[in-house]
Amino acid sequence: MTAEKSPPNAIQSPIQSITLTRPDDWHLHLRDGDTLAAVLPHTARQFARAIVMPNLRPPVTTAAQALAYRERILAARPTSGPGAGFQPLMTLYLTDNTPADEIVRGRDAGVVALKLYPAGATTNSDAGVTDIRHTRAALEAMQRHGLPLLVHGEVTDSEIDLFDREAVFIDRVMVPLRRDFPELKVVFEHITTRDAAQYVAQAGPHTAATITAHHLLYNRNALFQGGVRPHYYCLPVLKRETHRQALLAAVASGSDRFFLGTDSAPHPTHLKEHACGCAGCYTALNALELYAEAFDSVGALDRLEAFASHHGPDFYGLPRNSGQITLVRQVQNVPDALALGQGKLTPLRAGEQLAWSLAA
Ligand SMILES: NC(=O)N[C@@H](CC(=O)O)C(=O)O
Ligand SMILES: [Zn+2]
Numbered sequence: 001m002t003a004e005k006s007p008p009n010a011i012q013s014p015i016q017s018i019t020l021t022r023p024d025d026w027h028l029h030l031r032d033g034d035t036l037a038a039v040l041p042h043t044a045r046q047f048a049r050a051i052v053m054p055n056l057r058p059p060v061t062t063a064a065q066a067l068a069y070r071e072r073i074l075a076a077r078p079t080s081g082p083g084a085g086f087q088p089l090m091t092l093y094l095t096d097n098t099p100a101d102e103i104v105r106g107r108d109a110g111v112v113a114l115k116l117y118p119a120g121a122t123t124n125s126d127a128g129v130t131d132i133r134h135t136r137a138a139l140e141a142m143q144r145h146g147l148p149l150l151v152h153g154e155v156t157d158s159e160i161d162l163f164d165r166e167a168v169f170i171d172r173v174m175v176p177l178r179r180d181f182p183e184l185k186v187v188f189e190h191i192t193t194r195d196a197a198q199y200v201a202q203a204g205p206h207t208a209a210t211i212t213a214h215h216l217l218y219n220r221n222a223l224f225q226g227g228v229r230p231h232y233y234c235l236p237v238l239k240r241e242t243h244r245q246a247l248l249a250a251v252a253s254g255s256d257r258f259f260l261g262t263d264s265a266p267h268p269t270h271l272k273e274h275a276c277g278c279a280g281c282y283t284a285l286n287a288l289e290l291y292a293e294a295f296d297s298v299g300a301l302d303r304l305e306a307f308a309s310h311h312g313p314d315f316y317g318l319p320r321n322s323g324q325i326t327l328v329r330q331v332q333n334v335p336d337a338l339a340l341g342q343g344k345l346t347p348l349r350a351g352e353q354l355a356w357s358l359a360a
């Protein structure tokens with residue numbers, strides 16, 4: 001295989017099975033209604049908890065909305081098996097007008113973080129922040145009350161090349177934010193570049209990053225392999241191979257600044273396979289198997305447990321989980337599509353194989 005083909009997955013250890021503390025997903029889209037009902041069991045089967053993104057329509061901007069959304073998620077949980085104990089961790093969508101009081105109400109309601117979407121950056125971000133200076137009062141309250149800020153780290157300036165938007169965000173937003181709010185916990189979500197991995201590695205203990213399985217497994221060639229491949233389109237968009245290698249090096253380093261966040265983002269198949277296809281990869285169906293493959297490809301399976309199950313709760317100040325799950329090196333087929341209401345949902349790797357399986 002050439003260096004530009006993905007996934008190379010060159011190294012494979014002799015390890016046949018691996019048992020982990022039950023992991024958590026620190027960046028997840030569950031949506032609502034029929035979609036919530038269809039996707040939640042996939043996450044709940046693998047993960048004890050997940051940080052649930054607030055980019056619904058309309059967005060979850062108040063503590064009261066977060067509590068109501070939490071109830072709908074709990075009602076959609078499987079009634080038996082390991083998924084029955086799944087716990088959603090709720091977030092609020094930060095706007096130009098989020099009052100400091102809402103931060104306090106959120107904290108009292110069990111909200112664990114606020115999400116910053118630069119306006120127009122990604123799916124359902126129209127209500128997002130137009131200028132981070134407008135959020136000063138909210139950020140001060142978050143810093144005071146210990147609530148982390150989760151950022152979709154891309155500038156939206158149309159002058160900036162799509163592939164450079166994350167790197168430019170570091171200089172324009174992250175560096176000033178860190179300087180102005182040194183004690184605020186910040187998670188740079190779904191990082192995709194060497195620039196972001198290097199930035200986070202040296203930014204001190206209050207800055208961390210989530211990394212998706214698809215950004216560890218694929219480079220931007222996957223978008224154009226023999227034709228346009230909409231199911232590999234997400235934001236931030238896949239980057240070139242050197243960046244993928246830097247993300248793999250970051251997780252293989254064992255640094256506690258990096259942890260698991262799938263960014264699993266379900267969109268109906270017909271809206272992905274569309275003239276203007278939606279951004280988001282549906283990875284929740286086989287999230288851990290995909291991560292195992294990525295870690296295995298660089299001989300770093302021994303780093304998977306801390307990435308998936310320790311670094312996240314440690315950063316958020318939450319207890320680690322007590323149960324366990326086991327992955328075995330056993331090939332499985334990924335279905336072509338799943339049912340989603342009247343339509344379909346296409347998982348990442350649809351119709352292909354996975355090298356790992358979750359033990360029953
Ligand atoms: N990642 C994506 O491509 N899409 C996400 C939004 C996001 O996380 O940016 C979605 O909600 O569909
Ligand atoms: Zn995002």
Ligand SMILES: [Zn+2]
Nearest residue numbers: 029053263265
């Ligand atoms: Zn996301």
